[in-house]
Amino acid sequence: MPHRVQSYVHLHLVSDATGETLIAVARAAAAQYASVRAIEHVYPLVRAPKQLDRVIAEIEAAPGIVLYTLINPELSERLEAKCQEFGAPCVSVLAPVLGVFRSYLGTESTPRIGGQHVLNAEYFRRIDALNYTLLHDDGQMTEDLEDADVVLIGVSRTSKTPTSIYLANRGIKTANIPLVPGIPLPGNLETLNRPLVVGLVASPERIVQIRQNRLLSLNASDDSAYVDRAAVAEEIAQTRRLCARHGWPTIDVTRRSIEETAAAILALIQERRHV
Template sequence: DPLVSSLQRYLGASISRRVGVQHALDNDYFNRMDALNYAIGHDDGQGGQDLEQADVVLVGVSRTSKTPTCIYLAHRGVRAANVPLVPTRPPPEKLFELKNTLVVGLTISPDRLIQIRRNRLLSLKEDRESTYIDIEAVREETVKARRLYERQGWPVIDVTRRSVEETAAAVMNLLHGGHGQVEVLG
């Protein structure tokens, strides 16, 4: 193929003529599948007894894209778990005992969060009012989350205007750049 040959010359790379090589079942593939199984088994605070096996734990209030970000990270071979911050119950103690695992707080503007939660309720055909979409309750929920992140010294990513891919890229940067107090604004 002239295009592939041109790319080969331009990049100085050799090409393989083996069909299906991009789907090889190598170590990377098995690491990604392991990471995906881990993410699924540690979604929304499940499997909390072995959070220390995660590369990263995402923490945030409901609807901050924790689950899709973990799945995206898993496809990159990152073992990611997520823990929801629920107003009526404290986070698991195990979360505060992690030493070698990156914990990242996800935050979002209250207005955007209410919009997302309203859409979620509409998709579930749920129309009654609740604290889930009450502006004061949501503001309090997001402020409490921010205070927790600050107390713990966890890096924070604002997902208000970020796609899942952008959030995952920010997490990957944190994983490769250290675990210091970092604020990644969206």
């Protein structure tokens, strides 16, 4: 059976700030086209005509789809005019959204380059959360768990650390505690009041697969309970029993991305606040 040739598209992302918004939107859209490989060209901090000229030259050399977030109307108009010349589709990612805001609120926006990155209270809350989370990773500094917003518990390889970091970037102070056979839990874990404690679980097959890959990458031996399916199944069963005993919610991460797991935890936080 012949292999299907994967096509590609040049994706030019032009921003007067960091470009994070564009990258997220572009990747979400590109993910819907499995047979197309997007070649990203990211141009952050484009705020002057000379900078835009260099971008335009690159678009002309490798035509493709152009997405942009430029507050300066002169730069926006020049980019759109040049793309029209090249026959390259050019879309302002924020324009339709700003249009809805303007229509609903009945007022014009106040243009601010990189407005979402302003050093306000929300920004410092995220930094504080990130600092807390890094210091409380993998069972460290358990004395002040009561200061956390969320405490994640789970056996090895249930994505506790990356989920914690993701939540921290959303301003959620997150600690994570590994559940290791034979190692006692922190004494204060079962008496916490303020934090939401969430158990992360997965299928034994998935955990074993990840652990085996981990051991291979470390050139370590795999003749231990660490990758024994029955032992892993018992670890996960103990996690479920512990959570059930305390009324802590569990999330099965077997087929979830980090983002999906974090979204489920954020929903649990919202639920808890409205109880």
